[in-house]
Amino acid sequence: MTNDVFFRSAEDVGPKTNQLEQIKELFQKISPVRQGDIVAVKIHPGEYGNTTYIRPVLVRTVVDLVRDAGGIPFVTDTTTLYKGMKLNAAELIWAAAMNGFTQASMNAPFIVADGLLGDDAVSVDIGGSVLKDITVASAIAKADSMVVLSHAKGHPGSGFGGAIKNLGMGCLDKEGKTRVHEVGRPTIDPEKCVACGDCIDICAWDALVLEDTYARVDHELCRGELACMASCPQEAIIAPDDVDVEMQKMLGEAALGPIKCLSGRIGYINWIYDLTPGCDCFNFSAPQFAENVGITASTDPVAIDAATVDLINGKMGHHGRSIIDVWGVDPIVHLRYAEQIGCGKMEYSLLK
Numbered sequence: 013m014t015n016d017v018f019f020r021s022a023e024d025v026g027p028k029t030n031q032l033e034q035i036k037e038l039f040q041k042i043s044p045v046r047q048g049d050i051v052a053v054k055i056h057p058g059e060y061g062n063t064t065y066i067r068p069v070l071v072r073t074v075v076d077l078v079r080d081a082g083g084i085p086f087v088t089d090t091t092t093l094y095k096g097m098k099l100n101a102a103e104l105i106w107a108a109a110m111n112g113f114t115q116a117s118m119n120a121p122f123i124v125a126d127g128l129l130g131d132d133a134v135s136v137d138i139g140g141s142v143l144k145d146i147t148v149a150s151a152i153a154k155a156d157s158m159v160v161l162s163h164a165k166g167h168p169g170s171g172f173g174g175a176i177k178n179l180g181m182g183c184l185d186k187e188g189k190t191r192v193h194e195v196g197r198p199t200i201d202p203e204k205c206v207a208c209g210d211c212i213d214i215c216a217w218d219a220l221v222l223e224d225t226y227a228r229v230d231h232e233l234c235r236g237e238l239a240c241m242a243s244c245p246q247e248a249i250i251a252p253d254d255v256d257v258e259m260q261k262m263l264g265e266a267a268l269g270p271i272k273c274l275s276g277r278i279g280y281i282n283w284i285y286d287l288t289p290g291c292d293c294f295n296f297s298a299p300q301f302a303e304n305v306g307i308t309a310s311t312d313p314v315a316i317d318a319a320t321v322d323l324i325n326g327k328m329g330h331h332g333r334s335i336i337d338v339w340g341v342d343p344i345v346h347l348r349y350a351e352q353i354g355c356g357k358m359e360y361s362l363l364k
Contacts (some may be wrong), residue, residue, distance in 0.1 A: 015357045017313045017319040018042070019364050022285065022304040031307065032073045038309035039077045039159075042279035047082035051155035053120065054088055054178060056163060057108035061295035062098045064286035066163045068112040074159055074281070075120045083157070085120045087113065090149045090150055090182060091130035093189050094239040095216045096295060101128045125149035126185035133185035136272050140265035140353050147188040155275040156308065160280045160313070164320050166289040166301060169196075169238075169259050171343035172335055173291055174320050175313040176350050177278045180267035190238070192266050195258040196236035202226040204248035214243040256341045264349025267313065271355055282308045282320045287336050301338050302327045312348055312358030321347075 018041050020034040045051055053074055058065030071087060078085040089108070092098040097107035101124035106120055108114075115121050126132050133147040134154070152158065160178050167173040181192060205226035207239035212220050212227065220235035226248075232242060241249045252258070271278065284305035289298050305323045310316035321343060325334045336342050351358050 013249070014104040015310070015315040015360045017308050017310045017312070017315050017360045017362050019306060019308050019362055021067040021364070022308040024306070031070060032048070032305050033069060036077065038281060038307060039074065039110060039235065039279070042281070042309045042311050043077070043081055044157040044277040044279045044311070045078050045081040045083040046157065049083040051078045051083040051085045052088050052125070052155040052158040053078065054093055054152065054158055054182060055113070056178070056182060056292045057089055057113045058111045058292045059295045060107045060110050062292050062297050064163070064288050064297040065111065065292045066161055066283045066309070068117045071161060072118045073278050074161060075118050078159065079119070086123045087120050088123050088125045088151055090126045090184065091124060091186060092293065093186060093193065093216065093235045093237040094293070095214060096293070099216060102132065102205070123151050125151035125183070130186035131195050133187065134273065136269040138265060138268045138272065138353065140268070142261045143191065143265045145320045146191060146266045146269040147185050148183055148269040148273050149185050150311050152183045155274065157277040158270070158274055159280060162280070162282050163286070163292055164282050164284040164324065165287055165291060166335065166338040167291050168339050168341070169255070169256055169341055170263055170346050171341035172321055174282050174317040176264060176267045176317050176346055176355065179313060180263040180346070180350070183270040188266065188269070191233045192259060192262040193236035195262065196238050196255045197231050197234045198238060198241065198249050198251050199231055200227050200229060201248045201250055204246045206246055208245070210243045210245065211249060214240050252340050256279065257345055259357050260346035261349050264355070265353045267275070267350050267355050268353050278311070280310050280316045281315050282333070283317055284308065284320055284323065287324065310360070312356035312360070314350050314358055315360035317347055318358045319360050319362055
């Protein structure tokens with residue numbers, strides 16, 4: 013693993029240097045693929061209703077490059093903790109196809125890495141300060157190598173979503189995701205709650221119980237992913253203090269799980285376009301908060317995210333802002349924890 017980060021600017025895109033050509037060039041610099049490898053191409057196909065996820069044609073470009081390198085590619089993602097169209101494998105495959113991710117469009121099968129119900133995983137010892145072990149989706153854990161394609165964007169819990177979030181959340185099964193999220197188990201302010209029941213409907217785990225005049229959270233059932241907070245018109249659902257910091261600690265350390273499973277044989281590409289405030293898990297796409305930046309590539313997930321954040325901040329700096337201002341959350345926290353546990357290095361060399 014090297015902390016070199018290769019960069020192709022959005023400003024350099026043209027007839028002979030379109031995004032596909034840039035990816036073809038960058039892939040050669042970071043490819044982990046060996047002849048005969050079964051290769052996971054990790055993506056996020058977007059929740060149904062979202063329109064700014066990484067495009068299928070870009071995924072197809074990587075799939076074809078994997079084939080050219082002698083690999084056997086499959087495109088993959090994992091099930092979610094929240095209700096939507098990704099809670100189980102059947103719905104996830106359907107939602108991916110609705111957003112254009114099919115075998116015909118990508119030239120590879122789409123496989124849900126953690127199985128039908130999101131419980132097919134491999135336990136990995138990581139020895140972190142907050143996580144001693146984590147569960148990695150089995151199809152990812154058992155692949156020979158992996159290419160991680162990440163849409164760079166904002167995130168309400170981690171401030172930023174890139175390669176580390178794609179590893180430390182996107183490569184885990186439901187149990188692993190719960191381990192990362194459980195620090196977010198909320199409480200209800202009974203003075204604000206009007207017992208409307210909106211939160212009851214949104215919870216996939218029956219963790220919210222409607223009592224006489226207000227709702228109550230059953231912490232034994234709650235997974236802590238906090239979709240309920242956004243559903244409450246009264247703002248009566250209260251997250252724990254410092255939940256963003258505590259969740260990011262878990263996220264950064266959990267990223268080591270898939271890295272250990274694949275013995276570091278992973279290449280990373282960050283697509284820094286359509287910089288929306290919310291994750292691709294949102295069922296809508298808000299206007300972007302910064303101009304398009306370009307594409308970065310590396311074999312170091314910490315370095316690529318550090319460089320990506322710096323490049324985004326460079327665009328936002330003209331307006332006296334940084335990515336922290338999007339949600340009031342500093343993403344450096346999860347990058348630092350990923351560095352401390354051995355996922356990579358914050359220091360990088362940007363090569364244009």
